[in-house]
Amino acid sequence: MRLALSALLLAAAPLAAQYTPPSKLPVERLEALKRMSTPGIEHGRMARREGSYTTVTRHFAAAGAAGGEVTGKADLRMILGGRFLLEEYRSDRTGGPEGARILAFDGTLGRYQAAWANAGSTALVHLEGEPKEGGALVALTGTLHDADKEPLTLRVHIREIDPDRFLVVVGGDERGQGPRQETLYTRVKPAAK
Numbered sequence: 001m002r003l004a005l006s007a008l009l010l011a012a013a014p015l016a017a018q019y020t021p022p023s024k025l026p027v028e029r030l031e032a033l034k035r036m037s038t039p040g041i042e043h044g045r046m047a048r049r050e051g052s053y054t055t056v057t058r059h060f061a062a063a064g065a066a067g068g069e070v071t072g073k074a075d076l077r078m079i080l081g082g083r084f085l086l087e088e089y090r091s092d093r094t095g096g097p098e099g100a101r102i103l104a105f106d107g108t109l110g111r112y113q114a115a116w117a118n119a120g121s122t123a124l125v126h127l128e129g130e131p132k133e134g135g136a137l138v139a140l141t142g143t144l145h146d147a148d149k150e151p152l153t154l155r156v157h158i159r160e161i162d163p164d165r166f167l168v169v170v171g172g173d174e175r176g177q178g179p180r181q182e183t184l185y186t187r188v189k190p191a192a193k
Helices: 002-018 027-037 041-047
Strands: 051-060 066-079 084-091 098-106 111-118 125-132 137-145 151-162 165-171 180-187
Touching (some): 041 098
Antiparallel strands (some): 051 066, 066 084, 098 111, 111 125
C-alpha cells in the first residue's frame, strides 16, 4: 500500500510543479482566460431560444416523399452562467423519442459544439460546426456508429426562422435534400391574462 501511494505521489509531482496559481500568471494570460470564459454574441443568440416549444418532426425518404409526423415538446434553457444551451425533448407518442442536447459556442475556436443523447442509445453524438448566414444557420457535422460499428457522418442544420420558430434538419446533403428528418420548433406563448 505504501509503495502504491509513493508511486502515485511521484507520478503527480511533475503535474503539481507545472501548476501556476492565477495570481502569478502574466496579465495577458489572465485577460485571455477571461475572454475564453465570458459569453459573447453567439451565446446571446442561443439564449434567445430559451423557452418551451411544441415540435413537429417529419421524415423524408431518399426520393423526398414525406413520411408521417410526430409531435412533441421541448424545453430549452441556458445553463452554467449563460455558456451552454440545454434542450430536453420528448415525443407526445408513448414510447417515442426522448433525450437531451447541449449546444455550446467555443469563443476561442469560433465554433459551435454539441453533444446529443437519447433514450434509444447509450452513446453520445458529438457535433461541431460553424455559424453561417450571419448566425441564422448553425451547420454541424459529427460521427455516430451503426449497429455494425461502422462510422456514419451526421449533418445537422439549425436554422432560425423567426424569434419564435427554428428548424432542425438532421441528415440530407449540403443542400438539405436526400433522406433526412426535419423538426420544426414553435415557441409556446404564455397564456394571455
